[in-house]
Every structure is written in structure tokens, then in C-alpha cells.
Amino acid sequence: HLQLQESGPGLVKPSETLTLTCSVSGDADDSISSGSHYWGWIRQTPGKGLEWIASVFHTGSTYYNPSFKSRVTISVDTSKNQFSLRLSSVTAADTAIYYCARHLLNGFYNYWGQGRLLTVSS
Amino acid sequence: DVVLTQSPLSLPVTPGEPASISCRSSQSLQHSNGYNFLDWYLQKPGQSPQLLIYLGSNRASGVPDRFSGSGSGTDFTLKISRVEAEDVGVYYCMQAIQTPFMYNFGQGTKLEIK
Numbered sequence: 001h002l003q004l005q006e007s008g009p010g011l012v013k014p015s016e017t018l019t020l021t022c023s024v025s026g027d028a029d030d031s032i033s034s035g036s037h038y039w040g041w042i043r044q045t046p047g048k049g050l051e052w053i054a055s056v057f058h059t060g061s062t063y064y065n066p067s068f069k070s071r072v073t074i075s076v077d078t079s080k081n082q083f084s085l086r087l088s089s090v091t092a093a094d095t096a097i098y099y100c101a102r103h104l105l106n107g108f109y110n111y112w113g114q115g116r117l118l119t120v121s122s
Numbered sequence: 123d124v125v126l127t128q129s130p131l132s133l134p135v136t137p138g139e140p141a142s143i144s145c146r147s148s149q150s151l152q153h154s155n156g157y158n159f160l161d162w163y164l165q166k167p168g169q170s171p172q173l174l175i176y177l178g179s180n181r182a183s184g185v186p187d188r189f190s191g192s193g194s195g196t197d198f199t200l201k202i203s204r205v206e207a208e209d210v211g212v213y214y215c216m217q218a219i220q221t222p223f224m225y226n227f228g229q230g231t232k233l234e235i236k
Contacts, residue, residue: 040223050171050214050227063222099170106153107161107218107225110182112170 002026004100006116013122017088022100022113024081033058033078038103041074041085043096044115055103056083090120124149124217128228136236141202143231145215150195151178152219159218162191162200165230166211174213175200207235 008020022039024032032039040055054074055063062074073086087094098118102111125148135141151160158178163171173182175191178198188203202209212230220226 038223049229050216052223052225055223065224101170103223105221106157106159106177107216108173108176109161109163109171109216110173110176112172115170 002030002102002111004102004111004113006098006100006113008098008116008118010117011119011121012090014091014120015089017086018090018094018118020085020087020098020100020116020118022083022085024083024102031078032076032081032083036104038063038105039076039083040101040103040109042099042101042109044099045096053087053098054085092120094118095120123224124151124220124226126215126217126226126228128213128215128231131229131231133231133233134236135202135205135233137207138204141205141209141233143200143213143215143233145193145198145200145228147196147198147217149219151198151217152195158194158198160191160193160198161216161218162189163214163216163227164209164211165214166208169211171214205233205235209233210235 003025005023038055041053056074056076071088076083097115099115100113101109103109127146129144160178162175165171179191190201212232214230215228218225
């Protein structure tokens with residue numbers, strides 16, 4: 001059974017850079033390197049609701065929401081079965097629950113992490 | 123950008139009664155291959171969203187058959203034939219027609235038990 005687990009700081013200061021990591025575990029068929037799945041980050045705020053940030057394929061191909069593109073980097077480490085999100089120059093508006101999830105090209109977010117609450121505050 | 127509008131935003135339901143949620147899109151979500159790229163998710167209190175319906179009308183693995191999705195183009199509906207207490211939460215539709223991955227979600231419909 002596939003499991004995704006987010007890790008990273010719960011509190012960062014304004015203007016700092018945030019790095020979140022999603023660890024993927026399960027059967028051999030569930031590895032990041034297998035299949036045609038994409039691995040993405042979505043965040044949830046009271047004001048904007050659920051918002052897609054970025055996705056990565058195991059080959060390293062990356063896809064970004066233009067709203068974040070200048071500040072965000074997504075990467076994958078197949079040897080560790082992990083993928084990461086780096087968000088720079090954070091502000092209070094980046095305070096949110098950050099989810100990692102697996103999806104297909106046409107949506108189908110069928111596995112989600114439990115979510116990581118990030119607070120941006122001095 | 124595709125805008126999804128859900129209604130109602132709040133849905134009080136008596137257990138055992140049916141429930142229906144509408145999701146309307148500002149653009150057609152039907153691909154040239156005939157599929158409608160519209161998913162439905164349920165976020166139970168304190169949990170991550172979970173996939174209920176994909177491609178407009180296909181139930182995800184493990185989803186009870188009291189849940190059904192229908193619609194095409196710009197108008198979609200999620201129906202629960204008989205609401206149970208465990209169905210409480212916020213229901214979201216999500217469009218997946220825009221590529222790559224410029225998907226967005228509706229505002230959410232909060233289902234509560236009367």
C-alpha cells in the first residue's frame with residue numbers, strides 16, 4: 001500500500017527559503033521510478049483553497065504553476081524514493097497546509113500525504 | 123483559466139437521504155478523446171482529500187457505490203444515493219483539462235448531517 005509522508009519545518013521566517021520533502025514508501029511497484037505517475041505538491045489555504053504548485057516525473061521533467069514559477073523548484077531523488085519542493089522568499093501568504101500527492105497526466109490524485117502545516121512568521 | 127463553480131456551498135442532509143452537488147465549468151472539460159477531465163474529491167475533517175470519482179463518472183478504488191458522478195462538457199454532478207454519517211466533509215471538483223497540470227479546484231461544498 002503506497003504511502004506518502006511530508007517532512008520539513010513547521011515555521012519559517014519571512015524572506016527565508018522553505019524546503020519540504022515527500023518520502024514515498026510501499027511495494028516495489030510503488031517506487032517513484034516506476035509507472036507513468038507524476039509526483040506533485042498542492043497547498044491549501046482558507047483564502048485560496050486547494051492550489052497546485054508543481055509536479056515532477058521520475059525522469060526529472062518538471063512542471064510549475066506560473067503563479068509560483070519564479071520562487072519554486074521541485075526535484076526528485078529516485079535513489080531515496082523522495083521528491084522535494086523548494087519555495088523561496090516566503091511571506092505570510094505562503095502559510096498553508098502543504099500536501100504531496102501522486103497523480104496522472106489527466107488528474108487522478110489517488111494518493112496524498114497527510115499534509116504539513118507551514119506557518120510563515122517572524 | 124478554467125473557473126469551476128460548485129453549488130450549493132453548504133449541504134445539510136438527513137442520514138439515509140440522497141444528496142447532489144453541482145460543478146459547472148467556464149470551459150468544456152471534454153477532451154477530443156471523448157473523456158471528461160473532471161475529478162471529485164472528499165476531504166473529511168482533519169484529513170487529506172481523497173479521490174472519489176475520476177474522468178467524470180468513474181468511481182475510484184474502494185469508493186462505495188452510493189457515490190456516482192455524471193455530466194459532460196461544462197455541467198457535472200456528484201450524487202450520493204443515501205448519505206451516511208461518514209460522508210461528512212468538504213467535496214471538491216477538480217478540472218484536469220488544462221495542460222500541463224494547470225488543474226484547479228472548485229470552492230468546495232460542505233456536507234453536514236442534520
